[in-house]
Amino acid sequence: MKKSILFVLGSLFCWLAACDKGTDTPVTPVINPLNLPATVFNYANLNLPSHFTTNAGAGLPSSINGMDNTPASNPVTNDGATLGRVLFYDKNLSSNRTIACASCHVQTKSFSDTATLSKGFLNGNTRRHSMTLINARYYQRGRFFWDERAATLEEQVLMPFQDAVEMGMTLTGVVERVTAQTYYPDLFTKAFGDKTVTSDRIAKALAQFIRSIVSTNAKYDLGRAQVNGPGAPFPNFTAEENTGKQFFLQPIAQGGGACFGCHTTEAFINDVPGPANNGIDAVSTTDLGAGETFPQLAIFKGRFKTSTLRNIAQTAPYMHDGRFKTLEEVVEHYNSGIKNHPTLGNALKDANGNPIRMNMTAAQKAALVAFLKTLTDTGVATEEKWSNPFK
């Protein structure tokens, strides 16, 4: 009796495991398609340089203290971010399995896209230009998208799946697809203690991966670490780069461009009060930006999120609609092209309330571009821990 049960179980096992005929050895097991390290990468400990965590003193805040939007309920862990990395690169999570988050947030382009508008799973265009994900955690308001329509990063990361142009899924569908892949139970268990797949866990892991993408190793940082404040000349900069830096930091009245008024802190991201208008249009017509998210507040009409300028040389084209192809075009906009929109930022107006004309010399423009290029941390665009694990 016992023997025959064992026999039945044995052949059932053999059938399930697709044994070779006549032997007990299973055929080639499913090869894990992932290339993950034996010991997880470090995502949790950012090892921030001291200029990130110490305020330089005068003027606008330079440190990122108090800017981190990581919620207590979702700290970055190495295993959580590892799971997030796999989800971020997994094409199975779009309707026809052709698109992943990484298709429009390309690591070698500092997690943005060279296309003016990105292509979704059916080749349709996104409404706006893709955004870099670098330093997303230091946007103090913690709201996401150009128009700030996502209230948290955890909320944002589930939206592309459900977007009709981007990935064309339902959340139930995403959970089913994740559950169907052989590589996820182990990753969920390591990240969350058991293999249960929920959209909440998917959101948490993706947000952890994104919050781990921080740029702290640019030429700018090497220079900044050698001086007491951003305003001091950096020993490792060329004279031109230092000139561009001064122009970036100084208010207009002091001969600068007021750039640091909106692109603030060592993360070069807006701290408060949030979305701004930098005068690229005189009137808002088809895209009201944050005015669509907060329609009751006229002041938000035509304002857009000021995302980080870190690695900006790698994220062309520029602005929410990708209208400027080069940094030279961006600088020329601030120099001579600012339009008098009703919500234009005060920093970009003159004493009479008109759009400022900076009247920069060719040398000043070149210097400002040279400075912006010092913000590139090539590690972010190349390090394996943020790269595609499906290879």
Ligand code: HEC
């Ligand atoms: C088809 C292209 C595409 C895909 C796929 C895509 N994104 Fe995006 N992403 C964009 C575009 C375009 C924007 C800006 C849209 C807007 O502001 O209206 C954006 C914005 C974002 C932002 C906001 C950044 C900020 O600073 O506010 C985050 C975060 C983000 N995406 C994460 C993801 C994640 C996670 C996935 C996968 C689940 C994903 N994206 C899939 C194109 C894409």
Ligand code: HEC
């Ligand atoms: C009043 C606030 C404000 C000031 C001052 C300001 N900016 Fe901006 N900047 C913004 C906003 C808002 C955006 C995004 C606008 C959009 O996409 O519609 C932006 C976008 C940019 C971008 C493109 C970012 C991207 O990811 O596409 C660059 C580069 C830039 N600014 C550089 C500068 C420089 C250089 C200066 C100084 C000459 C400056 N900014 C001054 C608010 C400001």
